[in-house]
Amino acid sequence: MSESAPQKEKPAEYQVLARKYRPSDFDSLIGQEAMVRTLSNAIDTGRLAHAFVLTGVRGVGKTTTARIIAKALNCTAHDGPTINPCGECENCKSIAESRHVDVLEMDAASRTGVDDIREIIESVRYAPVSARYKIYIIDEVHMLSKNAFNALLKTLEEPPEHVKFIFATTEIRKLPVTVLSRCQRFDLKRVEADVLIAHLAKLVEKEGAKADEGALKLIARAAEGSVRDSLSLLDQAIAHGGGEVSESQVRDMLGLADRAQVLDLFEQVMKGEIKDALTTLRSQYDAGADPAVVLNDLLEVTHWLTRLKVTPETGTDTLVSEAERKQGGDMASQLGMPHLTRAWQMLLKGVGEVKVAPSPIAAAEMVLIRLAYASNLPAPADLVKKLQAGGGAPAVGGSAPVGAGGNVTAFGGQQVQAGTQSGPTAQHSAQVVALRADDHGDHPMHPMPIDFEKLVALFEAEREPTLAVVLKDHVRLVDYKPGSITVNTTRRTPPDFVMRVKQCLKAWTGEDWQISITKEVEGDDTLRTKEIKRDKKRRDEAMQEPIVKALLTAF
Structure with a gap:
C-alpha cells in the first residue's frame, strides 16, 4: 500500500496592518503620553479608579487602551497591577484575543437596552474566575438608552472591589452627567x-x-x-x-489633486486668470481628481493662507514642503484679509453646490468663475470710507477677470480699468449700493402713528409681515407715545426685535424711537387677544338678538 502524499501547509492568513501592529502595551501606544503618565502614577501609588471613560475620535486607541488597562490590572507576571504587562502570561494572551472569561467586552451599539445592562448588574456580584479583577469594557457607550444608563448608575457608583468598568466613546457629550461624574475621564487626542x-x-x-x-x-x-x-x-x-x-x-x-497644482489654481483664481484656472481644474479632473475634493483643497489653502497671515509660524507645519511654504508666504503677503474671508465664504457655499449638482465639474467651474469675478471687489469698509471721504467709489462695478477681457485686483492692490466700464458709471453704481438706509431726503415717508394699532398697521402697509405678526401676537403694550414705546415680550419674540423695529420706524418716520422692554409692569393684552375677545363679544351679542334666536330655533 503506497504512502499518502504529504499535505501542503496552508499559508498563514493575511492580517491587516491595523490589527497586526495593534499596540499590546503602553510603550507601543503612540501620541497619548499624558494618559499613560496618569495611569502609571495611579498604578504606582495604588490610586486606581473603579471606572474609566476613554473618549476621542475614531482610530486613536480607545478600545486598544481599554484592553491594555485590563492586561495591566490582571497580568500574573507581577504581584499586583503593573504599567508594563508581560504579554506572555495566560491572562495577557487571552485578553489580547478577547476570550478571557473575566474581561467582558460589550458593544453598546448593538446591545442598548436595560436587559443587557441587567445581565452586567447581576454578574458583578460574583468574584472573578481566574483574574485579579473582573473588567467590563463597554464600547460606544453613548449608544445605551436612557433607561439603561439609569439602571447602571447605582452599580457604577459603588461596584464591588473586584470590578472595574472601562467605557469608550466618540460622543462624550451624549453621556449623562451622572455617568461622567462617576468615572475618571481620559481624552485621547489626535496623533500629531x-x-x-x-x-x-x-x-x-x-x-x-x-x-x-x-x-x-x-x-x-x-x-x-x-x-x-x-x-x-x-x-x-x-x-x-x-x-x-x-x-x-x-x-x-x-482622488486628490496635486498640492502644487492646487496652490497654482488658487493663485490663478485670485489673480482673475479664469482661462488658466479652468484649464488647471479640467486637467486635474481628467487625471481623476474629484471636483468636490478640489474645492475642499482650495478651502484648506484659504484657511492655511489666512493663518499664515495671522500667525506666520504656521508655515513650519511638517506636512508643508519648502516650495509650498515659499509660495504660500508670497500669496499671504499679497492677499488682503477681506479677499481671503470672501474666498472662504464663496468656496464653502460652492462645496455644497458641487455635491448636489447634476454635473459636479460644471458646478466647480461656475464656483471658480464666480470667485474670480469677485476677487477684485473692494471690501465694504473701504467702499464706505471712500464715500465718507467725499470721493468716488473704486471703479470696479463691471470689471472682469483677465481671461474674460477684464482686470485683476486681489493681488498687489492695483487695477487696470476694463474698456467696457467707465469711471463715472462704476462710481455711480457703487454709490447706489452704498446708500444709507436712513437717507430718505428732507421729508419723512409717514407721519408718526398716534397709537399702537396704527403703528402695527404701518408695518403691515410697508410689507413687514414678520414684525407685524410679532407686534400683534407676542407684544403686550405697557405705554405708548409717538416716538416712545414700552412693552412686555414673550419667549417667541426674536432677540433682534427692538433693533429691527427701530430701524424700520427711523426709515419710515424720520425720527429716532425709544423702545423699552420691561418685566416690572404688567402690560395690556396683545392686539391678537383683544381682537379675539372683541369678535367673541360681537358673536355673543348677535346670539342674543331675537331674530337670531328665532332662526337658530327654527333651523
Missing part, C-alpha cells in the same frame, strides 16, 4: 502628523516595502490624526503600488 509619519515609516520598513516621504505625508493628512485610518490607507497603498508607495500613486488612490 510628524509622530504619525515616523510611525508609518517604521511599519513600512518592517513590512519590507518602500514609501516616499511625500506619500506618507499625504496618508497622514488624509488620516486626520487617526492611527487606524492611516494604517488602513497604508495597507491599501502598499497593495496598490505592489510594495512601493509613491506620492503620485497615493494621490491617485485618494
Whole structure:
C-alpha cells in the first residue's frame, strides 16, 4: 500500500496592518503620553479608579487602551497591577484575543437596552474566575438608552472591589452627567502628523516595502490624526503600488489633486486668470481628481493662507514642503484679509453646490468663475470710507477677470480699468449700493402713528409681515407715545426685535424711537387677544338678538 502524499501547509492568513501592529502595551501606544503618565502614577501609588471613560475620535486607541488597562490590572507576571504587562502570561494572551472569561467586552451599539445592562448588574456580584479583577469594557457607550444608563448608575457608583468598568466613546457629550461624574475621564487626542509619519515609516520598513516621504505625508493628512485610518490607507497603498508607495500613486488612490497644482489654481483664481484656472481644474479632473475634493483643497489653502497671515509660524507645519511654504508666504503677503474671508465664504457655499449638482465639474467651474469675478471687489469698509471721504467709489462695478477681457485686483492692490466700464458709471453704481438706509431726503415717508394699532398697521402697509405678526401676537403694550414705546415680550419674540423695529420706524418716520422692554409692569393684552375677545363679544351679542334666536330655533 503506497504512502499518502504529504499535505501542503496552508499559508498563514493575511492580517491587516491595523490589527497586526495593534499596540499590546503602553510603550507601543503612540501620541497619548499624558494618559499613560496618569495611569502609571495611579498604578504606582495604588490610586486606581473603579471606572474609566476613554473618549476621542475614531482610530486613536480607545478600545486598544481599554484592553491594555485590563492586561495591566490582571497580568500574573507581577504581584499586583503593573504599567508594563508581560504579554506572555495566560491572562495577557487571552485578553489580547478577547476570550478571557473575566474581561467582558460589550458593544453598546448593538446591545442598548436595560436587559443587557441587567445581565452586567447581576454578574458583578460574583468574584472573578481566574483574574485579579473582573473588567467590563463597554464600547460606544453613548449608544445605551436612557433607561439603561439609569439602571447602571447605582452599580457604577459603588461596584464591588473586584470590578472595574472601562467605557469608550466618540460622543462624550451624549453621556449623562451622572455617568461622567462617576468615572475618571481620559481624552485621547489626535496623533500629531510628524509622530504619525515616523510611525508609518517604521511599519513600512518592517513590512519590507518602500514609501516616499511625500506619500506618507499625504496618508497622514488624509488620516486626520487617526492611527487606524492611516494604517488602513497604508495597507491599501502598499497593495496598490505592489510594495512601493509613491506620492503620485497615493494621490491617485485618494482622488486628490496635486498640492502644487492646487496652490497654482488658487493663485490663478485670485489673480482673475479664469482661462488658466479652468484649464488647471479640467486637467486635474481628467487625471481623476474629484471636483468636490478640489474645492475642499482650495478651502484648506484659504484657511492655511489666512493663518499664515495671522500667525506666520504656521508655515513650519511638517506636512508643508519648502516650495509650498515659499509660495504660500508670497500669496499671504499679497492677499488682503477681506479677499481671503470672501474666498472662504464663496468656496464653502460652492462645496455644497458641487455635491448636489447634476454635473459636479460644471458646478466647480461656475464656483471658480464666480470667485474670480469677485476677487477684485473692494471690501465694504473701504467702499464706505471712500464715500465718507467725499470721493468716488473704486471703479470696479463691471470689471472682469483677465481671461474674460477684464482686470485683476486681489493681488498687489492695483487695477487696470476694463474698456467696457467707465469711471463715472462704476462710481455711480457703487454709490447706489452704498446708500444709507436712513437717507430718505428732507421729508419723512409717514407721519408718526398716534397709537399702537396704527403703528402695527404701518408695518403691515410697508410689507413687514414678520414684525407685524410679532407686534400683534407676542407684544403686550405697557405705554405708548409717538416716538416712545414700552412693552412686555414673550419667549417667541426674536432677540433682534427692538433693533429691527427701530430701524424700520427711523426709515419710515424720520425720527429716532425709544423702545423699552420691561418685566416690572404688567402690560395690556396683545392686539391678537383683544381682537379675539372683541369678535367673541360681537358673536355673543348677535346670539342674543331675537331674530337670531328665532332662526337658530327654527333651523
